[in-house]
Amino acid sequence: MISSTEEFKYDVIRGLSNTPKTLKAKYFYDAQGSLLFEEITKQAEYYLTRCDESILQDACDDLSKRFGNHVSLIEFGSGSSKKTRHLLRGLSLDIYLPLDISANFLADSANLLGQEFPNLKIEPIPADYTKKIELPNVISAQSTKVVFFSGSTIGNFEPPRALVILQNIAELIRDGGYLLIGVDLQKDLQILEAAYNDRAGITAQFNLGILRRSNQELGTNFQLDQFQHKAFYNDEKHRIEMHLRSLKDQEVSLDEHVFTFAKNETIHTENSYKYSLESFKQLAKQAGLERVSYYTDPKSYFSNQLFTFAPHK
Known part of the structure; x- marks a missing residue:
């Protein structure tokens, strides 16, 4: 049986090798991420x-x-x-x-x-x-x-x-x-998008937390201040999409793997389907x-x- 850290590493390597790049939302929820989510639930927009x-x-x-x-x-x-x-x-x-x-x-x-x-x-x-x-x-x-x-x-x-x-x-x-x-x-679109873009920026911290966790647990070198939270409603697919947008051309490494990001390229981190x-x-x-x-x-x-x-x- 592989360890949770090995599984996390496998999922990060696989996700960042995808086109478009992805990371699994379940990795938001370490102890710090779980606390941040509790804060999200208290926001006026949520x-x-x-x-x-x-x-x-x-x-x-x-x-x-x-x-x-x-x-x-x-x-x-x-x-x-x-x-x-x-x-x-x-x-x-x-x-x-x-x-x-x-x-x-x-x-x-x-x-x-x-x-x-x-x-x-x-x-x-x-x-x-x-x-x-x-x-x-x-x-x-x-x-x-x-x-x-x-x-x-x-x-x-x-x-x-x-x-x-x-x-x-x-x-x-x-x-x-x-x-x-x-x-x-x-x-209504405005109600949906506001819920995932709270003015206090808690959802942005939560989204960026997946990069923080990857740095802490896997040794990646994401520059957190060079990625930006982005959330919007995809009307065709009836879902909110959360992404992390690269603010510049940059590279991120994990062991021998190097992942190249173009400016404005995103990592798709989460969907929230509305039924x-x-x-x-x-x-x-x-x-x-x-x-x-x-x-x-x-x-x-x-x-x-x-x-x-x-x-x-």
């Missing part, structure tokens, strides 16, 4: 978290009735679990299993939650949810499994990759469980999931959608 939280708060009673008295809550990409607190308070939980790629951040968050919810059994799982997940053998047979995929993280994946992740989730809940997933909805209610329903249907309910904010900026396993007939 409507997603506020909408998500208010929807979950309003939906809790309905969800509790649906799920029953014994619930095992499995959260993909838990981060600080801030939004999850509405569910932790509102559902009848047997166990909470937060899952996140940043092991240190996950451990700190789990410790804080343990102090806040001393009677709740918490089983943190440091894992990459883009791969197939093996759950620990801690969920009782009578407990309803609920996978909670919060925020709009599913939108960060190309639709074919999102489909694979949804198929993996479908396997986890095939014995009568549920998927509760956050999906950002299509809306209609119908288009996401159809994507999930391909994964063997049937939507049983959905919840939105009053402006229909954001949605939390509820699915069960429904194999193709």
Whole structure:
């Protein structure tokens, strides 16, 4: 098995050898990147978290009735679990299993939650949810499994990759469980672009953080002040694209590899797909999931959608 550092190096070499150049968004989330993302969620322009939280708060009673008295809550990409607190308070939980790629951040968050919810059994799982997940053998047979995929993280994946992740989730809940997933909805261009270009520059720091991490962990020599954050909405593909633009002709090296950048050339770091209610329903249907309910904010900026396993007939 290759180490996480070796995998990171492989992905950087492969991504910077592509035309156009790319880096995988999952590498934003070291401890510093995870903290920066928490700051992004507090920015005035970033409507997603506020909408998500208010929807979950309003939906809790309905969800509790649906799920029953014994619930095992499995959260993909838990981060600080801030939004999850509405569910932790509102559902009848047997166990909470937060899952996140940043092991240190996950451990700190789990410790804080343990102090806040001393009677709740918490089983943190440091894992990459883009791969197939093996759950620990801690969920009782009578407990309803609920996978909670919060925020709009599913939108960060190309639709074919999102489909694979949804198929993996479908396997986890095939014995009568549920998927509760956050999906950002299509809306006015200005609102979308402002959310990824906050005036405080936190998203820019977050985007540049992937270069900082590469320098720290792999020994690359990116000059962070010679790359600029760029985010815009691609209307044809219904997605926000995040890039890092080279401000000059320059070279970056990693071991024996040398990568040449022309002025204004970009590294494509992240996509955030925006769905209609119908288009996401159809994507999930391909994964063997049937939507049983959905919840939105009053402006229909954001949605939390509820699915069960429904194999193709």
